[in-house]
Amino acid sequence: MKILSVENVSKNFGGKKILDNINFSLNYGECLGVVGLSGCGKSTLAKIISRFIPCDGGKIIFCGEDITHKKNLHEIYKNMQMIFQMPEDSFDPRKTLGWSIAEPMKNFGIKNILERVKSLLVEVGLNENYFSRYPHEVSGGECQRAAIARAVSISPKLLICDEATSALDVTVQEKIIELLKKLCREKNISCLFITHDLVLLPKISDRVIVMHGGKIIEEGTPEKIINFPQSPFAKKLTEINFFKMNGEI
Amino acid sequence: MSSRYRPLIPYLILAGSLIFVAVFAEFLTPYDPYAQNLENALNAPNEKNLLGTDRYGRDVLSRVIIGSQTTIFSALLLLLTISIFGSFIGAVCGFKGGKLDIFLMRLSDVFLAFPQMVFAIAAAGALGGGLFNAAAALAVIGWPKYARISRGLVLTIREMPYMNAAKMAGTSSAGILFHHVFPNIAGPVLVTAALDIGTIIMELAGLSFLGLGAMPPTAEWGAMMNNGRSMLQTASWVILAPGTAIFITVAVFNLLGDKLRDVLDVRGKKS
Numbered sequence: 001m002k003i004l005s006v007e008n009v010s011k012n013f014g015g016k017k018i019l020d021n022i023n024f025s026l027n028y029g030e031c032l033g034v035v036g037l038s039g040c041g042k043s044t045l046a047k048i049i050s051r052f053i054p055c056d057g058g059k060i061i062f063c064g065e066d067i068t069h070k071k072n073l074h075e076i077y078k079n080m081q082m083i084f085q086m087p088e089d090s091f092d093p094r095k096t097l098g099w100s101i102a103e104p105m106k107n108f109g110i111k112n113i114l115e116r117v118k119s120l121l122v123e124v125g126l127n128e129n130y131f132s133r134y135p136h137e138v139s140g141g142e143c144q145r146a147a148i149a150r151a152v153s154i155s156p157k158l159l160i161c162d163e164a165t166s167a168l169d170v171t172v173q174e175k176i177i178e179l180l181k182k183l184c185r186e187k188n189i190s191c192l193f194i195t196h197d198l199v200l201l202p203k204i205s206d207r208v209i210v211m212h213g214g215k216i217i218e219e220g221t222p223e224k225i226i227n228f229p230q231s232p233f234a235k236k237l238t239e240i241n242f243f244k245m246n247g248e249i
Numbered sequence: 250m251s252s253r254y255r256p257l258i259p260y261l262i263l264a265g266s267l268i269f270v271a272v273f274a275e276f277l278t279p280y281d282p283y284a285q286n287l288e289n290a291l292n293a294p295n296e297k298n299l300l301g302t303d304r305y306g307r308d309v310l311s312r313v314i315i316g317s318q319t320t321i322f323s324a325l326l327l328l329l330t331i332s333i334f335g336s337f338i339g340a341v342c343g344f345k346g347g348k349l350d351i352f353l354m355r356l357s358d359v360f361l362a363f364p365q366m367v368f369a370i371a372a373a374g375a376l377g378g379g380l381f382n383a384a385a386a387l388a389v390i391g392w393p394k395y396a397r398i399s400r401g402l403v404l405t406i407r408e409m410p411y412m413n414a415a416k417m418a419g420t421s422s423a424g425i426l427f428h429h430v431f432p433n434i435a436g437p438v439l440v441t442a443a444l445d446i447g448t449i450i451m452e453l454a455g456l457s458f459l460g461l462g463a464m465p466p467t468a469e470w471g472a473m474m475n476n477g478r479s480m481l482q483t484a485s486w487v488i489l490a491p492g493t494a495i496f497i498t499v500a501v502f503n504l505l506g507d508k509l510r511d512v513l514d515v516r517g518k519k520s
Contacts, residue, residue: 052413077417084410092411094432100414107419150414 002061003028003158003190004049009058011044011214018044020214022058026158031184031191033205033222035198035237041214042194043085046162049192050082063157078108081151085163087143091135097121097146098131101153108154120149124179141172145179152183159184160192165200177203198226198241210234257512260505267498271317278311282468291484301486303476309490316468316491319380321498324449327384327391332442335395340430342396343403344422354400357393365390369452373461380453380469383462387452398441402434436513443506447499454495470495 004026011019019041026032034042048055049062051073060068067076081104084090091100098117105113118128124145135143144164151159161180165173181204184191193205201208202222210218210225212233218225229235270277280298286306294301300309338357342350365387372386406412406429415425454471456462458478463469465476470491477487 050413050417052416073416074419077419080417082413082417084414086410090410090414092415092429092433095428100411100418103415103420104418107424147414150418 001028002026003063004192005059005061006045006049007059007061009045009048009055009060011041011048011053011056018214019048019055022214022216024209024216024219026190026192028157028190029188030207031181031193031205033201033208034192034194034211035196035201035208035225036211037196037237040211042196042211043162045211046082046160046192046194050080050160051076074107077104078154079157080160081154081156081158082160082162083144083147083151083164086167087140087147088135090147091143093135096132096134097138097143100135101146101150104150104154110154116153117149120153121146123183124149125175140168141176144168144172144176148176148179148183152187152189155187156189158190158192160194162194163196164193166195166197173200174203180204198222198237202226210237254512257505257508260501260508263501264505267317267321267501270314271321274315274318278308278314280308280311282307282311282315283466291480291487293484294486300490301484303473303487304480304484309473309487312468312473313470313490313494316470316473317494317498319463319467319469320450320454320471320495323380323384324446324453327388327453328442328446328449331388331391332395332438332445335392336399336431336434336438338392339396339399339401340403340426340434343400344407344426344430350400353396357396360390360393361397363390366452366455369456370459370461373456378461378464380457380463380467383453383456386456387449391449395438395441399434399438402437403430406430406433437510440506440510440513443509444503446502446506450495450499450502 002025006022006024009019009022010017022045024032034045036042044053047053049060051067051070055068058068059066062076063079070076091097098121101117101120102113105116110116117131121128121130126142126145126149130138130142130146138146147164159180164180165176168176177200180191180193183189191204193201195201205222208220208222208225209216210231210233217231218229218234225234226238229238284307286302289298289302289306290304292298292302292306298308298310300313303309303312338353342353368390369383369386372389373383376382376386412425412429415429420428453462454469454474457469457471458475460475463472465472473491474488477484477491480487
């Protein structure tokens with residue numbers, strides 16, 4: 001059963017086609033990886049799905065409802081949350097992490113907020129002391145853990161991770177991915193994991209789509225994409241990623 | 250007080266002292282600032298009259314103290330009005346955008362195109378002088394500066410991921426404005442306002458000096474300087490006392506503004 005369907009979505013910026021007829025779907029409980037180089041339209045796609053920007057054509061079906069032009073965004077965000085690329089920038093610098101994690105719970109009518117924030121902090125590998133810390137007082141990895149706590153605090157059905165590990169070092173990346181995987185499994189959250197790093201995808205995603213020039217050029221399991229890439233671009237992407245991993249470039 | 254705010258203490262004490270003098274001016278004046286005694290006219294500073302007397306025999310020190318009330322309070326009130334009004338307009342324009350933004354920003358461009366003091370002199374003159382009219386004239390041309398600053402700040406933070414995070418957290422537009430936008434633009438606006446206190450005191454005093462602000466016999470520093478203008482060479486204390494008061498007040502608030510700017514820039518400081 002599908003939680004998200006993206007149908008013929010396109011987007012232009014200043015006459016340039018950023019997304020060209022994008023079609024894919026995501027099943028309940030599934031983690032779909034979206035991979036491609038910078039500028040291929042991955043983040044634009046995330047912004048369109050989360051309704052930060054409108055699309056020029058096509059449809060977004062979320063939880064069985066067409067949300068492409070839906071006015072009541074509150075209803076959408078009750079079931080859809082996002083983790084952003086820059087952990088520190090995704091928190092208001094004037095609010096404590098505790099306040100920011102509590103914000104969606106307050107707005108979506110969840111009770112016992114204080115206890116829940118504290119238990120969420122522990123759940124993501126932080127502790128209660130982080131409640132009163134400011135974003136600039138913690139490391140990038142800790143900040144991203146807090147961002148995960150905020151995103152899962154209202155138990156959404158879909159979590160969009162837009163380059164959620166790109167600003168972190170390799171060891172922290174691994175831990176964040178493990179945490180995301182665990183939480184998504186435990187809370188039955190579907191995940192759209194956007195990254196430019198193909199190497200990360202086998203660790204978290206069930207299925208991968210490869211984007212290039214605003215188009216989906218290949219789709220399959222991470223193992224299939226890595227071991228048997230079909231398109232020349234996917235082959236090149238695999239080579240670049242694995243050369244990088246082996247320290248050859 | 251957290252250690253971050255400690256450098257502010259000396260400047261807050263100085264500014265607080267000035268405001269204390271203005272608030273309790275009635276109790277601090279050694280003589281009635283409005284009582285005339287022509288026998289004592291133009292006495293040089295002495296033991297009885299520490300800053301001398303003016304041409305009507307009024308004690309200059311008492312008039313400087315009571316004048317602080319008029320000068321500082323009117324400047325603070327004017328500043329509060331234009332900074333709140335201007336910042337609100339600018340923040341809403343920056344946040345909402347669209348036709349409202351275009352209309353209000355073009356309107357502010359019109360006001361910004363006028364030379365500030367020339368417009369204030371013309372407007373205060375046309376309105377018939379008086380402290381209220383002088384302040385109103387300065388308010389009309391003062392708000393666009395704050396609208397511009399806050400709009401620019403909002404346009405910058407509007408694109409920050411935490412604004413999108415707040416949207417996704419289900420916060421309404423009004424909630425985002427009050428919880429995320431205003432607190433994040435408050436620092437720079439506050440610093441601008443603190444630095445502006447001096448300018449506004451000088452502008453109000455300037456209008457009074459030209460006879461377009463406070464009217465006699467109200468004790469106001471600019472008006473007092475105007476009264477002493479013709480006696481600069483024979484009784485310089487009449488003009489030097491309010492002039493020094495303006496200098497000290499402007500310097501204190503400018504230093505406070507500078508320190509506030511340093512202290513409120515939290516993002517540059519890791520603990």
